[in-house]
Amino acid sequence: MSAPTWRDPVVRAAGCVLWRRPPGPLLHAEAIELALVHRPKYDDWSHPKGKLKRGETALAGALREVLEETGHHCAPGPLLDTVHYTVQGHPKEVTYWAAEATTGAFAPNDEVDRVLWLPPVAARERLTQPRDRLLVNALLTSLHATE
Numbered sequence: 001m002s003a004p005t006w007r008d009p010v011v012r013a014a015g016c017v018l019w020r021r022p023p024g025p026l027l028h029a030e031a032i033e034l035a036l037v038h039r040p041k042y043d044d045w046s047h048p049k050g051k052l053k054r055g056e057t058a059l060a061g062a063l064r065e066v067l068e069e070t071g072h073h074c075a076p077g078p079l080l081d082t083v084h085y086t087v088q089g090h091p092k093e094v095t096y097w098a099a100e101a102t103t104g105a106f107a108p109n110d111e112v113d114r115v116l117w118l119p120p121v122a123a124r125e126r127l128t129q130p131r132d133r134l135l136v137n138a139l140l141t142s143l144h145a146t147e
Contacts, residue, residue, distance in 0.1 A: 016065075017136065035070050072106070073103050
């Protein structure tokens with residue numbers, strides 16, 4: 001008889017609310033643009049995120065997922081929130097950071113076919129899940145705190 005395999009019942013993932021400064025001086029936090037990714041498998045708009053690899057820290061996973069899904073490197077900022085929900089009967093938690101895009105360019109891939117850069121108000125409207133809209137608020141709060 002083989003020994004049972006332990007498995008974490010929670011699916012752990014991480015991502016970023018990716019933002020960039022517009023050309024010219026940053027007048028206030030609302031002047032930024034946020035990156036939203038379109039996932040054709042789910043036909044939804046969300047922040048870049050994904051499951052953690054075995055042994056990977058949440059921050060390392062978040063930065064990897066941003067690069068894989070958007071083609072952008074980024075500078076991580078404050079921890080925003082950890083969101084909890086259920087997917088196909090399994091609990092999932094996704095930890096998010098604020099992250100400023102630095103270099104890179106998007107190329108469509110199997111997971112993400114489009115990236116949009118939108119001002120916060122338009123990003124809130126485009127996001128599919130209400131829980132993702134709350135992350136926009138958390139990002140803006142964190143940026144106001146550093147102004």
